[in-house]
Amino acid sequence: xxxxxxxxxxxxxxxxxxxxxxxxxxxxxxxxxxxxxxxxxxxxxxxxxxxxxxxxxxxxxxxxxxxxxxxxxxxxxxxxxxxxxxxxxxxxxxxxxxxxxxxxxxxxxxxxxxxxxxxxxxxxxxxxxxxxxxxxxxxxxxxxxxxxxxxxxxxxxxxxxxxxxxxxxxxxxxxxxxxxxxxxxxxxxxxxxxxxxxxxxxxxxxxxxxxx
Numbered sequence: 001x002x003x004x005x006x007x008x009x010x011x012x013x014x015x016x017x018x019x020x021x022x023x024x025x026x027x028x029x030x031x032x033x034x035x036x037x038x039x040x041x042x043x044x045x046x047x048x049x050x051x052x053x054x055x056x057x058x059x060x061x062x063x064x065x066x067x068x069x070x071x072x073x074x075x076x077x078x079x080x081x082x083x084x085x086x087x088x089x090x091x092x093x094x095x096x097x098x099x100x101x102x103x104x105x106x107x108x109x110x111x112x113x114x115x116x117x118x119x120x121x122x123x124x125x126x127x128x129x130x131x132x133x134x135x136x137x138x139x140x141x142x143x144x145x146x147x148x149x150x151x152x153x154x155x156x157x158x159x160x161x162x163x164x165x166x167x168x169x170x171x172x173x174x175x176x177x178x179x180x181x182x183x184x185x186x187x188x189x190x191x192x193x194x195x196x197x198x199x200x201x202x203x204x205x206x207x208x209x210x211x212x
Contacts, residue, residue: 020049023050046067053074054076068082070086086121089121
């Protein structure tokens with residue numbers, strides 16, 4: 001909003017910040033831009049809520065409206081963007097793996113990965129995590145020690161939650177169901193791909209539903 005205000009004060013362009021409650025609403029917003037305002041739109045910056053936005057973004061491209069993809073990059077349309085801007089999601093995965101190893105995680109330990117969605121964000125965070133453990137990626141200029149490297153067989157033991165769609169309630173339900181089974185009590189490592197997931201895990205651990 002501050003950036004939009006700065007653009008508006010400059011007087012050359014009018015900037016508008018638009019939010020959407022879900023992907024369907026976001027698709028409708030894009031379609032409205034294409035149908036009603038295409039001639040007057042200098043460009044669109046969009047954080048796609050999920051990969052279902054692909055077709056709507058193609059409409060922007062077909063209407064010759066430049067767009068910048070932010071944070072979530074949809075591979076099928078990334079080459080049509082003016083720019084694809086995101087954090088280092090692969091680096092996030094690498095850093096988490098390095099931290100776990102530093103804290104004592106050993107090859108083949110049980111690890112549960114709380115995944116965000118089906119987008120590039122999750123894919124890159126998964127890939128970074130695994131690549132460090134395999135000894136392919138560096139963290140702070142160093143690779144994992146040889147005696148701590150994982151094999152592909154070790155990685156096959158990782159448990160993936162599947163797309164949580166960044167939902168606190170879905171993550172909490174998944175965690176509580178997992179921990180309600182005594183055979184999972186030995187699991188020590190939980191890779192949360194979102195701070196919201198980490199918060200609900202802490203909430204569940206502090207509640208009465210899960211014992212020591």
